[in-house]
Amino acid sequence: MVFARKHLLKIESYEAGRPISEIKCQLRLKEVIKLASNENPLGPSPKAIEAVRKALSSINRYPDSSGYYLRKKIAKVLSLEPSNIILGNGSDELIDIIIRAFVEDDENIITADLAFLEYKIVSFINNRNLITAPLKYFKFDLAAIKKKINPKTKLIFIANPNNPTGTYVTKYELEEFFRGLPENILVVLDEAYDAFIDVEDFPNSLNYIKKKNVLVLKTLSKSFGLAGLRIGYCLGLPELISSLEKVRQPFNVNSLAQEAAIAALDDKKFLRKTRSLILEGKKYLCQNLWELGIPYVSSVANFILIDVGRDGVSFFKEMLKFGVIVRNMRQYGLKNFIRVTIGTKKENIRFIKVLKKILKGNTPRL
Numbered sequence: 001m002v003f004a005r006k007h008l009l010k011i012e013s014y015e016a017g018r019p020i021s022e023i024k025c026q027l028r029l030k031e032v033i034k035l036a037s038n039e040n041p042l043g044p045s046p047k048a049i050e051a052v053r054k055a056l057s058s059i060n061r062y063p064d065s066s067g068y069y070l071r072k073k074i075a076k077v078l079s080l081e082p083s084n085i086i087l088g089n090g091s092d093e094l095i096d097i098i099i100r101a102f103v104e105d106d107e108n109i110i111t112a113d114l115a116f117l118e119y120k121i122v123s124f125i126n127n128r129n130l131i132t133a134p135l136k137y138f139k140f141d142l143a144a145i146k147k148k149i150n151p152k153t154k155l156i157f158i159a160n161p162n163n164p165t166g167t168y169v170t171k172y173e174l175e176e177f178f179r180g181l182p183e184n185i186l187v188v189l190d191e192a193y194d195a196f197i198d199v200e201d202f203p204n205s206l207n208y209i210k211k212k213n214v215l216v217l218k219t220l221s222k223s224f225g226l227a228g229l230r231i232g233y234c235l236g237l238p239e240l241i242s243s244l245e246k247v248r249q250p251f252n253v254n255s256l257a258q259e260a261a262i263a264a265l266d267d268k269k270f271l272r273k274t275r276s277l278i279l280e281g282k283k284y285l286c287q288n289l290w291e292l293g294i295p296y297v298s299s300v301a302n303f304i305l306i307d308v309g310r311d312g313v314s315f316f317k318e319m320l321k322f323g324v325i326v327r328n329m330r331q332y333g334l335k336n337f338i339r340v341t342i343g344t345k346k347e348n349i350r351f352i353k354v355l356k357k358i359l360k361g362n363t364p365r366l
């Protein structure tokens with residue numbers, strides 16, 4: 001007897017990066033590093049830690065349901081109005097809220113076939129039809145996405161930069177995409193990794209939220225190191241945001257996350273430090289991959305997709321034996337790839353050392 005609703009039977013749950021404590025215990029290893037979930041290797045913003053400490057004594061109270069002060073803060077930072085902003089329990093939750101608020105039973109959602117997995121999983125959980133378009137040279141191909149549009153299309157997800165590829169669509173490509181796009185189709189620009197961008201032709205998404213049919217997703221998980229608190233937000237015109245508000249649970253963002261985010265948004269020093277660490281680390285990793293002759297996808301995010309030239313799952317397991325957790329790409333259907341998050345200098349050096357050992361066939365038996 002199966003109790004689950006029928007459409008759930010075809011869904012495979014999201015496979016998250018393996019936690020350090022689990023690998024330490026399972027493989028009896030003392031030192032384990034995690035380069036698997038695109039987290040901030042510097043830890044959380046110090047200003048956020050301080051704010052959480054102060055807020056701890058008030059956790060007997062429900063959080064501020066409207067996120068009044070945090071929305072006000074985000075509005076100030078981005079020169080918007082609080083009515084342009086809705087908060088989420090991570091931007092993950094907002095992906096779900098967006099689908100539930102806007103996509104009818106018989107309508108469809110379009111994204112790339114190799115994009116952030118949550119678009120697919122959450123579409124399926126909500127029993128919505130998902131159409132995918134192939135990437136071109138590991139990049140979102142907006143022309144291919146446009147070709148997939150049919151009269152039942154309601155929503156398009158564009159991860160910019162994309163996860164797991166780290167590639168981005170340029171402002172010119174996005175401009176072209178919006179030209180002639182039917183206005184009854186909502187476009188979500190998911191910018192989880194925008195803090196790491198170092199290219200001139202990246203689009204300024206704030207220019208687009210004046211449109212009737214654009215939403216922008218942001219998160220404090222990566223740039224400010226708040227992944228464990230779960231805090232993201234969505235920007236758009238007030239009429240779109242108010243529809244999302246109807247679907248949101250009243251206390252979706254906890255009070256510690258709200259206080260941490262308010263403080264973190266002022267932590268420019270931490271953001272600068274994070275950015276330069278990631279850019280330097282990326283240079284080091286790419287240089288070494290290049291010298292080793294290992295193909296990788298050029299990334300503007302804080303991770304790199306690497307073609308290890310053999311089964312990525314077993315490569316991932318070999319890395320685990322050395323206490324290095326990366327991400328295997330099985331769920332993404334990328335057989336010979338792993339994805340590595342850029343870590344601290346020490347972590348990056350260790351990753352390259354382990355990579356070299358595995359390539360030489362020196363993996364320990366555990």
Ligand SMILES: Cc1ncc(COP(=O)(O)O)c(C=O)c1O
Nearest residue numbers: 090091092116163192219221232
């Ligand atoms: C493209 C993209 N969007 C959204 C998210 C979700 O971020 P969070 O739920 O931590 O805010 C991620 C997380 O890895 C991501 O890669």
